[in-house]
Amino acid sequence: MHSATAISFPNIAFIKYWGNRDECLRLPANGSISMNLEGLETHTKVTWDKLRVTSNGLPGIDSLTINGQSITGAGLQRVAAFLDLIRQMAEIKARAAVVSQNNFPAGAGIASSASAFASLALAATKAAGLDLSEVELSCLARRGSGSACRSIPGGFVEWHPGAGDNDSFAVSIAPPEYWPLADCIAVVSAKHKTTGSTQGHALAGSSRLQAARLDDAPRRLDICRRAILSRDLEAFAQIVELDSNLLHAVMMTSNPPLFYWQPATLTVMQAVRTWRAAGLPVCYTIDAGPNVHVITEAVEAARVADLVGSIPGVQKVLVAPVGGPAKLVE
Numbered sequence: 001m002h003s004a005t006a007i008s009f010p011n012i013a014f015i016k017y018w019g020n021r022d023e024c025l026r027l028p029a030n031g032s033i034s035m036n037l038e039g040l041e042t043h044t045k046v047t048w049d050k051l052r053v054t055s056n057g058l059p060g061i062d063s064l065t066i067n068g069q070s071i072t073g074a075g076l077q078r079v080a081a082f083l084d085l086i087r088q089m090a091e092i093k094a095r096a097a098v099v100s101q102n103n104f105p106a107g108a109g110i111a112s113s114a115s116a117f118a119s120l121a122l123a124a125t126k127a128a129g130l131d132l133s134e135v136e137l138s139c140l141a142r143r144g145s146g147s148a149c150r151s152i153p154g155g156f157v158e159w160h161p162g163a164g165d166n167d168s169f170a171v172s173i174a175p176p177e178y179w180p181l182a183d184c185i186a187v188v189s190a191k192h193k194t195t196g197s198t199q200g201h202a203l204a205g206s207s208r209l210q211a212a213r214l215d216d217a218p219r220r221l222d223i224c225r226r227a228i229l230s231r232d233l234e235a236f237a238q239i240v241e242l243d244s245n246l247l248h249a250v251m252m253t254s255n256p257p258l259f260y261w262q263p264a265t266l267t268v269m270q271a272v273r274t275w276r277a278a279g280l281p282v283c284y285t286i287d288a289g290p291n292v293h294v295i296t297e298a299v300e301a302a303r304v305a306d307l308v309g310s311i312p313g314v315q316k317v318l319v320a321p322v323g324g325p326a327k328l329v330e
Contacts, residue, residue, distance in 0.1 A: 001047055001048065001049045001050075002047070002048050002127045002128070002129065003045060003046065003047040003048075003127050004045070004046055004122075004123045004124075004126035004127035004328060005043070005044065005045040005046075005123055005328065005329050005330070006043075006044055006118075006119040006120075006122035006123035006126070006326055006327065006328050006329065007041050007042070007043050007044075007119060007326070007327055007329050008041070008042055008044075008115045008118035008119040008122065008151045008152070008325075008326035008327075009036040009037050009038060009039075009040055009041060009042075009115055009151060009320075009323035009324070009326075010036070010037050010040050010042070010104070010112060010114050010115040010151065011034040011035060011036045011037060011114055011115075011147065011150045011151050011157065011323075012034055012035060012037060012183055012285060012287065012293045012295075013032050013033065013034040013147065013150070013285070013287065014033050014034060014035070014224050014228075014236070014239075014240045014243065014285060014295075015030075015031070015032050015033045015217070015220050015221050015224050015239075015240075015243050016032060016243055016244065016246075016247040016287070017030070017032040017146055017147055017159065018030075018200070018201060018204050018210075018213075018247050018250060018251075018288075019201055019204030019205060019210060019214070020146070020201050020202075020204075021161075023201070023202065025142075025143065025164070025165050025168070026142050026143060026145070026146040027161065027162065027164070027165075027168050028146055028159065028161045028168070029161075029204065029210075029214055030161060030213075030214050030217035030218075030221075031158065031159055031160055031161045031217065031218075031221050032147075032150070032158070032159045032221075033156070033157070033158045033159075033173070033221060033224050033225060033228070034147070034150045034156075034157050034159075035155065035156050035157065035181065035183075035322050035323070036150075036151060036154060036155065036157065036176070036322065036323030036324065036325075037183055037320035037321075037322075037323050038176070038320055038321045038322060038323035038324065039318075039319075039320050039321070039323070040102075040103065040104040040115070040318065040320050040323075041102070041103050041104075041115070042100060042101070042102050042112070042115035042116050042118075042119045043100065043101045043102075043119065043329075044098065044099070044100040044101075044116070044119035044120050044123045045098070045099045045100075045123060046096050046097070046098050046120065046123040046124040046127045047096060047097045047127065048092065048094040048095070048096050048124075048127050048128055049094055049095060049096070049097065050092075050093075050094045060095050061076075061080070061095060062076065062079065062080045062083055062095050062096045062097070062098065063076075063095075063096075063097045063098065064076045064079050064098045064100075065097075065098070065099045065100070066100050066101070066102070067100075067101055067102060068101075078144070079098060079120070079144075082117065082120065082121075082143060082144040083096050083098075083124060085140065085143055086121075086124050086125055086128055086130070086140075087128075089125070089128075089130060089140075090125075090128035090129060090130050092128060094128075096124060096127075098120065098124075100116060100119070100120070102115070102116075104318060113144075113145035113147070113148065113197065114145055114147040114148045114150065114151045115148070115151050116144075116145065116148070117141050117144030117145040117148035117151075118137075118141045118148045118149075118151035118152050118326045119151075119326060120141075120144065121137055121140045121141040121144065121148070121152070121326075122137060122152070122326045122327075122328060123328070125137070125140070126328060134152060134153055134171075134325070135169050135171075137152045137326070138150075138152040138153065138169035138170045138171075139165065139166060139168065139169045142168060142169065143165075145197075145198075146201070147159075147197075149168070149169055149170045150170040151326060152170060152325060152326050153170055153171055153172040153325050154172055154175060154176055154323065154324035154325035155172050155173075155174050155175040155176040155177075155178065155322055155323075155324065155325075156172065156173050156174040156175075156176075156178065156179070156228050156322070157170045157171065157172055157173065158170065158171060158173050158221075158225065172325075173225060173228065173229070174228060174229065176321070176322040176323060176324055177322075178228075178231075179228060179231045179322070180297065180298035180299070180321065180322065181295055181296065181297060181298060181321070181322055182295070182296055182297070182298045182300075182301035182304075182319055182320065182321045182322075183293050183294070183295055183318075183319070183320045183321075184293075184294040184295075184296060184301060184304045184305045184308050184317055184318075184319050185291055185292070185293050185294070185317065185318040185319075185320065186264070186268045186291060186292040186293075186294060186308045186309075186311070186314045186317055187291050187314065187315050187316050187317065187318060188262050188264040188265055188268070188290050188291055188292070188313050188314055188315060189262060189289075189290045189291065189315070190315065195258055196288075197288045200251065200254075200258055200288050203251075203254040203255065203256070203258065204250060204254060206254045206255040207249075207250040207251075207253040207254040207255075208253065209246070209249050209250050209253050210250050210254075213246045213247070213249075213250055216246075220239055220242070220243050223235065223239045224236065224239050224240065224243070227239060233281045233283075233297065236283065236295075237276060237281075237282070237283030237295075238283075240283050240284075240285050240295065241273075241283050241284060241285065243285070244284065244285040244286050247286075248260070248261065248286065251288070258288075260286070260288060260289050260290050261286070261290055262290040262313070263313060264290075264311065264312065264313025264314055265286065265290045265291075265292055267311055267312070267313060268284065268292040268294065268308060268311055268314065269284050269286075269292060271307070271308075271311060272284040272292075272294055275304075275307065280296070280300065280303075280304070281296055281297050281300060282294055282295065282296045282300075282304055283295050283296075292308075294308055298321055301319050301321070302319075305317045305319050
């Protein structure tokens with residue numbers, strides 16, 4: 001039996017990933033830029049066991065436990081398919097026991113699959129005796145969940161879409177301390193969304209707006225990258241909110257349409273724009289879910305969290321500064 005444990009952070013995308021050129025390899029339709037979220041963690045332990053066999057000597061099945069609950073069905077199948085990639089790389093037939101815990105809501109637009117597959121990739125490869133580079137880990141994590149590739153490097157991260165399996169990966173464009181921002185997440189619903197991101201990506205092309213969104217993506221990526229590197233919050237705010245609005249316009253006009261916003265979602269969005277007009281350094285962005293990520297400077301995080309928390313319909317506020325890379329732990 002060989003075990004390893006890893007921790008990784010979810011990430012919030014400023015320029016969004018939505019739609020795949022290749023569903024199996026999860027090659028994105030456009031590049032994206034994000035930051036990791038310190039303090040929100042997925043903690044995953046993987047144990048490979050050669051003795052996990054059935055009574056007739058055939059390999060047994062992998063097991064998956066998330067937040068103390070045994071997972072079967074589609075959830076286990078997705079993880080087992082990902083572990084098959086590692087079995088192939090390591091040339092092993094052992095089955096794995098995967099035990100994972102999140103300290104934040106899963107399936108609610110806070111990138112739980114990103115941190116889940118980033119920590120799984122690191123723990124499972126290490127336990128299997130593999131020592132992958134950051135680029136190799138990012139490519140592997142992408143196969144489990146596209147945005148997971150961005151949770152492998154630290155700080156502010158850009159995912160290069162690439163041409164194939166080996167050159168579609170994420171790299172850090174600035175370390176966590178480069179620009180001390182914070183994400184004040186307005187949790188308006190902690191419920192698991194009815195349409196997950198994997199299904200949503202497959203619907204992207206059914207929107208007539210997706211082509212226009214993709215055509216403009218290189219421009220938005222360039223503006224966002226330059227805003228981060230120059231720490232220009234006004235330019236950053238304008239492009240991040242535009243990109244978020246474009247994403248949800250595509251979702252709302254896909255077939256069938258996806259409506260993730262709730263009344264409180266829109267209330268927070270409108271409040272953020274009012275606060276920024278009054279001089280507060282804030283902007284919003286929303287992933288595939290109802291919860292609003294309110295980005296601000298770290299020195300303003302406590303004030304912004306109080307303001308966000310006072311809005312009717314906001315259940316709680318999670319505050320996360322810029323996080324580091326996925327890492328192994330004892």
